[in-house]
Amino acid sequence: MAWTKKLLRVDLSAGVCTEEALNMEWANDYLGQRGLATRYLVDEVDPKCDPLGPDNKLIMTTGPLTGTNASTAGRYSVVCKSPLTNAVACSNSGGFFGAELKMAGWDMIIFEGKAASPVYLHIVDGRAQLHPADDLWGKSVWEADKMLHAKVQDAQTRMALVGRSAEEGCLYAAVVNDLHRAAGRSGVGTVMASKNLKAVAVRGTQGIGNIHDPKRFMETVKAGKKVLAENPVTGQGLPTYGTQVLMNVINEVGALPTRNMSEVQFEGASKVSGEAMHEPRKTDGKPNLTTNGACYACTIACGRISTIDRTHFSVKDKPEYWINSGGLEYEAAWALGPDTGVDDIDALTYCNFLCNEDGMDPISFGSTVAAAMELYEKGVITDSHTGGMELRFGSAEALCWAAEKVAKGEGFGKDLGLGAERLCEKFGHPELSMTVKGQEFPAYDPRGIQGMGLAYATSNRGACHLRGYTVASEILGIPEKTDPLESEGKAGLVKAFQDATAAVDSAGLCVFTTFAWTLDDIAPQVDAACEGDWSPDRMLEVGERIWNMERDFNMKAGIDGSMDTLPKRLLSEGGNSGPAKDRVNELDKMLPEYYELRGWNSSGEITSETRQKFNLPA
Amino acid sequence: MNITLKLYATLSDLLPSGSADNAATINVDEAISLNQIIDQFHVPRELAHLVLINGVFVCETDRDQSGVLKDGDVLAIWPPVAGG
Numbered sequence: 033m034a035w036t037k038k039l040l041r042v043d044l045s046a047g048v049c050t051e052e053a054l055n056m057e058w059a060n061d062y063l064g065q066r067g068l069a070t071r072y073l074v075d076e077v078d079p080k081c082d083p084l085g086p087d088n089k090l091i092m093t094t095g096p097l098t099g100t101n102a103s104t105a106g107r108y109s110v111v112c113k114s115p116l117t118n119a120v121a122c123s124n125s126g127g128f129f130g131a132e133l134k135m136a137g138w139d140m141i142i143f144e145g146k147a148a149s150p151v152y153l154h155i156v157d158g159r160a161q162l163h164p165a166d167d168l169w170g171k172s173v174w175e176a177d178k179m180l181h182a183k184v185q186d187a188q189t190r191m192a193l194v195g196r197s198a199e200e201g202c203l204y205a206a207v208v209n210d211l212h213r214a215a216g217r218s219g220v221g222t223v224m225a226s227k228n229l230k231a232v233a234v235r236g237t238q239g240i241g242n243i244h245d246p247k248r249f250m251e252t253v254k255a256g257k258k259v260l261a262e263n264p265v266t267g268q269g270l271p272t273y274g275t276q277v278l279m280n281v282i283n284e285v286g287a288l289p290t291r292n293m294s295e296v297q298f299e300g301a302s303k304v305s306g307e308a309m310h311e312p313r314k315t316d317g318k319p320n321l322t323t324n325g326a327c328y329a330c331t332i333a334c335g336r337i338s339t340i341d342r343t344h345f346s347v348k349d350k351p352e353y354w355i356n357s358g359g360l361e362y363e364a365a366w367a368l369g370p371d372t373g374v375d376d377i378d379a380l381t382y383c384n385f386l387c388n389e390d391g392m393d394p395i396s397f398g399s400t401v402a403a404a405m406e407l408y409e410k411g412v413i414t415d416s417h418t419g420g421m422e423l424r425f426g427s428a429e430a431l432c433w434a435a436e437k438v439a440k441g442e443g444f445g446k447d448l449g450l451g452a453e454r455l456c457e458k459f460g461h462p463e464l465s466m467t468v469k470g471q472e473f474p475a476y477d478p479r480g481i482q483g484m485g486l487a488y489a490t491s492n493r494g495a496c497h498l499r500g501y502t503v504a505s506e507i508l509g510i511p512e513k514t515d516p517l518e519s520e521g522k523a524g525l526v527k528a529f530q531d532a533t534a535a536v537d538s539a540g541l542c543v544f545t546t547f548a549w550t551l552d553d554i555a556p557q558v559d560a561a562c563e564g565d566w567s568p569d570r571m572l573e574v575g576e577r578i579w580n581m582e583r584d585f586n587m588k589a590g591i592d593g594s595m596d597t598l599p600k601r602l603l604s605e606g607g608n609s610g611p612a613k614d615r616v617n618e619l620d621k622m623l624p625e626y627y628e629l630r631g632w633n634s635s636g637e638i639t640s641e642t643r644q645k646f647n648l649p650a
Numbered sequence: 651m652n653i654t655l656k657l658y659a660t661l662s663d664l665l666p667s668g669s670a671d672n673a674a675t676i677n678v679d680e681a682i683s684l685n686q687i688i689d690q691f692h693v694p695r696e697l698a699h700l701v702l703i704n705g706v707f708v709c710e711t712d713r714d715q716s717g718v719l720k721d722g723d724v725l726a727i728w729p730p731v732a733g734g
Contacts, residue, residue: 265732268729272659272660275732277731280656284702284726285707307658508700509700516707
């Protein structure tokens with residue numbers, strides 16, 4: 033079991049909540065969370081629908097292990113059609129909300145239609161009810177969370193909310209839970225706000241009592257935790273330095289995209305690195321990093337809790353930000369820092385706080401600001417557009433100003449909320465948009481890490497590192513080292529990472545466990561918790577089925593093989609320094625082999641044989 | 651000859667005192683191997699996971715070779731790390 037076998041369907045148009053049995057036939061083929069929720073999306077949502085219209089659906093979904101005591105088993109995902117990419121969206125978050133939803137007795141919630149006025153959903157175990165949220169509308173995530181906790185009078189209620197950026201139509205708005213964890217990518221928060229749904233508040237007191245073989249489950253969980261504790265990455269590296277330890281690594285290998293990906297190394301990288309977060313400040317002697325933090329059931333604890341220097345220009349008159357809150361993770365630090373040319377760690381931390389407070393994806397936000405800065409440097413965007421703000425590369429003031437504007441949807445913040453692709457198109461320079469399928473790149477330049485170029489180009493949710501993280505192999509040597517500058521052999525590597533990740537994302541576990549675990553560690557935990565025979569091979573098959581199903585949805589939405597590409601800059605302009613100097617990404621050498629390995633034709637279409645093999649929905 | 655030695659993450663404390671930005675300029679013999687430098691700075695070999703010369707990875711089996719460094723090179727070393 034492990035699944036509760038119940039889902040909650042919320043018809044926002046009618047204001048009705050209905051309990052429904054989970055489709056266990058689909059659970060058998062797609063496991064849970066990312067896979068299972070996408071199966072529902074494929075069944076119920078027209079791929080060509082307006083993502084911000086009432087026909088799109090928003091699914092909050094857990095995996096079968098979510099809420100158990102398996103390490104990192106606190107994950108949930110938000111699935112819908114993306115307004116940023118028009119492709120399938122699936123954004124994964126940690127914190128405590130997912131586990132609470134499961135303990136309330138629900139595997140997933142499907143929101144459909146649109147409420148006539150703002151509402152929030154309140155769940156206490158089996159009871160679910162919609163309530164007016166007019167007073168919460170127009171408030172930040174942090175303020176609305178506080179108000180809602182006062183309303184429900186229960187500090188243990190967990191909440192997922194959207195901020196003002198989502199309400200104002202920012203196309204990369206996130207759903208934020210537990211104040212600083214987020215289902216961040218692809219604009220899932222924008223879809224939630226489009227339905228006039230401000231928040232979901234959940235209290236679950238039922239625990240997890242439906243494990244298939246409890247004794248064996250406890251044994252496999254214990255074994256898994258031992259592997260994580262004894263691994264130097266998950267046992268020491270991530271708790272101490274967090275993901276931010278990568279800043280100097282990726283800079284050194286010449287794959288740190290800088291100033292809107294026009295360069296591949298950043299001279300200020302060390303100032304915004306994981307090591308820098310440990311350095312005492314001159315003003316108060318305290319480091320940026322206060323402590324690390326863990327999500328539900330996590331024994332890794334990579335999360336960062338940080339403060340901003342109280343004398344910094346961004347907060348010196350704003351005591352509300354003199355707090356300990358979610359600090360910089362690598363992807364956010366890169367987008368806010370090197371990609372905009374800003375090396376001021378306090379400015380980056382302030383912008384990160386604002387992204388949490390008002391629910392913006394910091395990757396897309398930072399990358400969009402970077403594109404705007406390049407347009408400003410070229411004289412295309414001018415002071416008349418920005419109201420006098422000089423939007424130059426390296427300007428911490430401009431970066432902080434931009435975050436404040438997007439957070440509230442004010443002035444030029446509306447343009448920045450469009451995302452890089454639409455912004456660059458609006459100003460007549462689409463070639464400056466560093467995006468795939470409309471989604472902004474994360475923190476690895478594919479000229480210096482060849483496999484990531486293919487991973488970005490073929491990601492089902494647009495440019496993304498979390499769909500196939502070949503950086504693990506190409507740079508970090510996990511599970512084994514491959515040459516990052518070599519494109520040969522990367523098609524198979526990308527496919528293997530994509531399929532395994534889809535399986536992990538469907539189990540309720542964090543993908544960071546895979547720095548130590550393989551499916552040989554994960555499958556026994558799933559197998560002990562769930563009915564059926566869950567071997568590593570079966571999980572890999574499920575992962576591949578999910579990948580093909582997502583691809584199929586995108587193809588039906590009109591996103592075909594012609595969009596499996598990269599911006600011209602990365603295919604024709606060589607890196608300017610370091611090991612990737614004069615190198616471009618060799619996507620053309622990798623893509624045909626990748627299609628072949630996937631069982632797709634030369635145009636990237638899923639063949640009938642592959643459809644049949646995975647029994648894909650019609 | 652002079653090279654730049656960079657030690658990161660939990661290895662940072664093994665740099666000579668007074669080093670800044672995780673880096674120190676060190677004078678070494680041209681025939682020195684990477685493992686000799688690793689030992690000289692008391693970096694446990696099992697923690698010398700990611701070893702780069704000018705950003706290019708050097709695998710474990712090549713770290714005993716002499717003469718792989720030239721004047722002005724940057725040798726950077728990390729323990730096992732990951733992120734994303």
